Amino acid sequence: xxxxIAGRLVLLFVTLLAASVVVFSISEFSxxxxxxxxxxxxxxxxxxxxxxxxxxxxxxxxxxYVRWLGVLAGVIDDPLQDPATGLDFHDPxxxxxxxxxxxxxxxxxxxxxxxxxxxxxxxxxxxxxxAFIIPLSMIFGVLSGMREGSKTDxxxxxxxxxxxxxxxxxxxxxxxxxxxILLPLLPGTSPLTESGQWSMAxxxxxxxxxxxxxxxGYVARMIRISMVEVMEKPYIRxxxxxxxxxxxxxxxxxxxxxxxxxxxxxxxxxxFLVSGVVVTELVFAYPGFGRMLLEASLFGDITLIEAAxxxxxxxxxxxxxxxxxxxxxxxxxxxxx
Amino acid sequence: MSDFPHAKIPQLxxxxxxxxxxxxxxxxxxxxxxxxxxAAYGLAxxxxxxxxxxxxxxxxxxxxxxxxxxxxxIKNPHASDFVERTNVIRQVCEYLTITxxxxxxxxxxxxxxxxxxxxxxxxxxxxxxxxxxxxxxxxADDVVWNLKRVSDPATGxxxxxxxxxxxxxxxxxxxxxxxxxxxxxxRLWSDKAIEKVDDLTVRLNCFAPQIGVPEHLFHYPMFILDxxxxxxxxxxxxxxxxxxxxxxxxxxxxxxxxxxxxxGDGPYIDALEFTDLGDNPSAAISAMAxxxxxxxxxxxxxxxNAMKGFDHVAVYDAVTAQTGVAxxxxxxxxxxxxxxxxxxxxxxxxxxTVGASLMGRGIVAxxxxxxxxxxxxxxxxxxxxxxEEAKKLLAExxxxxxxxxxxxxxxxxxxxxxxxxALVEQFKEIGVRATIKSLPGSQxxxxxxxxxxxxxxxxxxxxxxxxxxxxYRTGAVxxxxxxxxxxxxxLLTEAEGxxxxxxxxxxxxxxxxxxxxxxxxxxxxxRTTSTVMDKRVKGFQQHPSQYLFANQxxxxx
Numbered sequence: 001x002x003x004x005i006a007g008r009l010v011l012l013f014v015t016l017l018a019a020s021v022v023v024f025s026i027s028e029f030s031x032x033x034x035x036x037x038x039x040x041x042x043x044x045x046x047x048x049x050x051x052x053x054x055x056x057x058x059x060x061x062x063x064x065y066v067r068w069l070g071v072l073a074g075v076i077d078d079p080l081q082d083p084a085t086g087l088d089f090h091d092p093x094x095x096x097x098x099x100x101x102x103x104x105x106x107x108x109x110x111x112x113x114x115x116x117x118x119x120x121x122x123x124x125x126x127x128x129x130x131a132f133i134i135p136l137s138m139i140f141g142v143l144s145g146m147r148e149g150s151k152t153d154x155x156x157x158x159x160x161x162x163x164x165x166x167x168x169x170x171x172x173x174x175x176x177x178x179x180x181i182l183l184p185l186l187p188g189t190s191p192l193t194e195s196g197q198w199s200m201a202x203x204x205x206x207x208x209x210x211x212x213x214x215x216x217g218y219v220a221r222m223i224r225i226s227m228v229e230v231m232e233k234p235y236i237r238x239x240x241x242x243x244x245x246x247x248x249x250x251x252x253x254x255x256x257x258x259x260x261x262x263x264x265x266x267x268x269x270x271x272f273l274v275s276g277v278v279v280t281e282l283v284f285a286y287p288g289f290g291r292m293l294l295e296a297s298l299f300g301d302i303t304l305i306e307a308a309x310x311x312x313x314x315x316x317x318x319x320x321x322x323x324x325x326x327x328x329x330x331x332x333x334x335x336x337x
Numbered sequence: 338m339s340d341f342p343h344a345k346i347p348q349l350x351x352x353x354x355x356x357x358x359x360x361x362x363x364x365x366x367x368x369x370x371x372x373x374x375x376a377a378y379g380l381a382x383x384x385x386x387x388x389x390x391x392x393x394x395x396x397x398x399x400x401x402x403x404x405x406x407x408x409x410x411i412k413n414p415h416a417s418d419f420v421e422r423t424n425v426i427r428q429v430c431e432y433l434t435i436t437x438x439x440x441x442x443x444x445x446x447x448x449x450x451x452x453x454x455x456x457x458x459x460x461x462x463x464x465x466x467x468x469x470x471x472x473x474x475x476x477a478d479d480v481v482w483n484l485k486r487v488s489d490p491a492t493g494x495x496x497x498x499x500x501x502x503x504x505x506x507x508x509x510x511x512x513x514x515x516x517x518x519x520x521x522x523x524r525l526w527s528d529k530a531i532e533k534v535d536d537l538t539v540r541l542n543c544f545a546p547q548i549g550v551p552e553h554l555f556h557y558p559m560f561i562l563d564x565x566x567x568x569x570x571x572x573x574x575x576x577x578x579x580x581x582x583x584x585x586x587x588x589x590x591x592x593x594x595x596x597x598x599x600x601g602d603g604p605y606i607d608a609l610e611f612t613d614l615g616d617n618p619s620a621a622i623s624a625m626a627x628x629x630x631x632x633x634x635x636x637x638x639x640x641x642n643a644m645k646g647f648d649h650v651a652v653y654d655a656v657t658a659q660t661g662v663a664x665x666x667x668x669x670x671x672x673x674x675x676x677x678x679x680x681x682x683x684x685x686x687x688x689x690t691v692g693a694s695l696m697g698r699g700i701v702a703x704x705x706x707x708x709x710x711x712x713x714x715x716x717x718x719x720x721x722x723x724x725e726e727a728k729k730l731l732a733e734x735x736x737x738x739x740x741x742x743x744x745x746x747x748x749x750x751x752x753x754x755x756x757x758x759a760l761v762e763q764f765k766e767i768g769v770r771a772t773i774k775s776l777p778g779s780q781x782x783x784x785x786x787x788x789x790x791x792x793x794x795x796x797x798x799x800x801x802x803x804x805x806x807x808x809y810r811t812g813a814v815x816x817x818x819x820x821x822x823x824x825x826x827x828l829l830t831e832a833e834g835x836x837x838x839x840x841x842x843x844x845x846x847x848x849x850x851x852x853x854x855x856x857x858x859x860x861x862x863x864r865t866t867s868t869v870m871d872k873r874v875k876g877f878q879q880h881p882s883q884y885l886f887a888n889q890x891x892x893x894x
Binding site: 033036037038039043044046047050051086088106107108109114117118173176180181184186187188189191192193197198281282283284285287291292295298 | 410412413416418490491493495497498520521522523567569586587588589590610612613614615616617619620622623624626627628629777782783
């Protein structure tokens with residue numbers, strides 16, 4: 001077990017390294033220079049060149065990558081924080097420490113000061129959505145999978161398919177029209193600042209609702225399929241035939257086995273909720289991770305993009321690890337010793 | 338004559354009285370030459386609207402005003418490139434001059450300015466008694482430091498571009514670039530260019546006459562910052578303005594609290610807040626609908642349409658010299674041929690374009706980039722659409738079947754791409770098949786002045802000659818079309834140095850005609866900029882440059 005986890009951690013490290021190289025190289029082809037974007041269209045070529053030099057953005061790609069890696073590992077000082085550049089980049093943590101994600105050229109702040117707040121906001125949104133997606137999808141999935149083809153099954157399945165097929169931007173426009181414009185019950189945006197009469201909690205309702213509506217139907221469908229399969233298994237028939245109540249059959253025998261396959265699917269939703277919520281964040285002006293990543297990418301803020309990549313890759317690998325461990329706990333057949 | 342700050346003012350008054358000069362033109366030039374706005378309005382008949390606008394005792398006191406606006410990074414005020422950034426900084430740090438909603442420039446941190454007869458020496462005098470928030474008096478040294486800082490290319494300020502040609506000169510550094518061409522840089526033309534006279538007085542010694550100096554001092558990055566802070570701005574920064582910046586999170590929100598000791602009008606509110614609503618236009622509508630914000634920085638025609646049904650929302654407009662031009666590079670085929678350029682202009686259905694891309698929120702333009710609200714504007718006949726004539730010109734130029742081309746634009750703001758789509762349809766009718774290449778903003782600004790054919794949005798400038806000098810003079814910094822016409826250059830220099838109104842209008846007539854017939858732009862319209870505010874917000878006027886002055890604002894409970 002320990003060897004397994006250690007192996008996975010090594011894999012995580014390799015994946016991180018590979019992803020960071022790929023992202024660095026691809027960003028190289030993204031149009032426009034950061035210096036131009038910082039100074040705006042009306043700056044002269046000379047001004048742009050001078051800033052490019054000070055940002056050390058004209059160094060060759062491998063050199064910049066190794067430098068970024070060295071700064072991250074805390075082996076070298078962040079050259080952009082050198083007062084001689086005149087950039088006035090200053091990290092209160094110092095210019096050399098382990099986990100130095102560098103300086104964001106878009107926000108003109110240390111990446112560590114930008115990214116964790118944004119990630120935290122998205123975690124709130126994702127966590128709340130997840131807290132609704134799990135029970136809702138389980139109820140829908142189990143109820144419809146219990147008796148395949150029944151009226152309940154058909155009703156719930158249709159509902160899940162319909163809801164999942166509505167893209168987030170459409171459902172958000174619909175919800176805003178209904179609950180903000182027609183019946184002014186909820187705030188139309190979620191900037192997470194005290195704004196007028198609207199509490200923070202009220203600002204979370206609509207974005208969470210949009211995510212839940214979009215996502216839970218898909219997971220419910222997965223649980224349903226798995227449930228249908230399990231319900232056909234001989235041990236279920238045995239349980240029913242030995243006279244157990246349907247409730248006990250479902251809760252004791254079917255549910256645990258039916259959750260094995262959808263468990264991975266559920267964990268995959270974590271990845272979606274961390275980096276895939278950008279549409280919802282845009283529509284509701286939610287200051288989250290997805291919106292930040294979009295803006296960083298448009299600007300070409302390589303340190304911020306890299307930091308976001310490291311985080312999303314880590315989240316992906318860790319949820320996969322958790323998935324595998326959970327799989328083992330749920331299904332003794334795949335246990336490794 | 339000695340009663341007036343400039344020797345030419347009596348002549349202006351004469352021109353006004355004899356009807357040679359329009360009232361608006363008189364106001365603009367008399368104030369630029371140092372006559373106070375109050376006096377100028379008095380002479381022209383009327384009262385200064387800026388003074389009338391803020392009747393302190395009638396303004397409600399207290400309350401918070403929230404504005405929906407992008408909260409961009411604001412660390413380097415002198416290098417600000419978006420009005421949004423400066424709307425935050427502007428509440429803390431101030432300008433030497435202020436151009437009002439009426440396009441008249443007045444002294445602000447200044448008591449007055451005086452221009453020499455040849456318009457080459459400008460003496461600017463600070464208002465006495467203005468103090469920084471930390472209690473230190475504002476002095477001429479502070480002003481000199483700021484003016485010199487923006488003139489240094491390393492600062493990255495766009496003021497440098499405005500100063501070039503009278504305070505700042507281009508020179509060869511002696512180094513060569515990779516292509517072997519000599520590198521050039523900019524510097525103040527002389528050590529004496531910006532000179533301290535006494536504690537409250539600074540003199541600008543220019544190498545060329547320039548009438549636009551007071552307006553350049555109101556260019557959005559031209560803040561007077563505390564030299565001690567070395568050009569860096571942030572929460573708690575020192576300033577002379579009506580507010581302190583107390584909280585600011587890029588991409589999220591900002592908060593400013595009023596100062597009790599402000600030297601000017603107001604502030605009347607307890608707090609000013611900015612909320613970042615992102616780039617999604619519907620988020621701004623939602624935020625107005627649920628009253629999470631009391632106003633927006635800007636609202637486009639589509640947003641205003643969507644908010645028509647909101648009873649609590651008022652729309653504010655400003656007629657501006659903001660525009661978009663489809664510009665053709667003169668050094669590229671087929672646009673090197675003036676007949677082709679003229680044919681493109683004749684293809685344009687201006688009224689239709691205003692309707693299609695601005696939903697009617699604008700007025701038609703005449704291809705010469707001088708707006709009817711500019712004081713030196715000379716009325717020319719409008720270019721009427723004439724498809725037959727355009728086709729004939731194309732045939733004469735050697736394109737009887739038209740030609741294929743590509744027009745570069747960007748997807749945002751929406752009115753730009755909408756205008757391009759409308760124009761492309763109109764060009765099609767004369768046989769010019771243009772494909773639209775829409776580049777993301779960042780990539781667009783790398784090529785905007787290089788590609789053969791593109792569409793460019795131009796900001797509002799109070800004087801027509803300002804933009805002509807920036808965009809169409811041979812070799813000018815922002816000459817995106819590579820336009821070079823010695824006759825035009827000569828006339829423009831003449832116009833910049835001519836104060837006699839009839840002479841100048843005659844010159845402007847010639848300049849505009851050259852651009853209309855030979856020039857590199859198809860200019861369909863002038864935009865009206867708009868925004869919305871909650872009806873509870875008092876004292877708001879839409880500024881043509883979209884500058885926000887929160888000390889003038891109040892809100893009812």
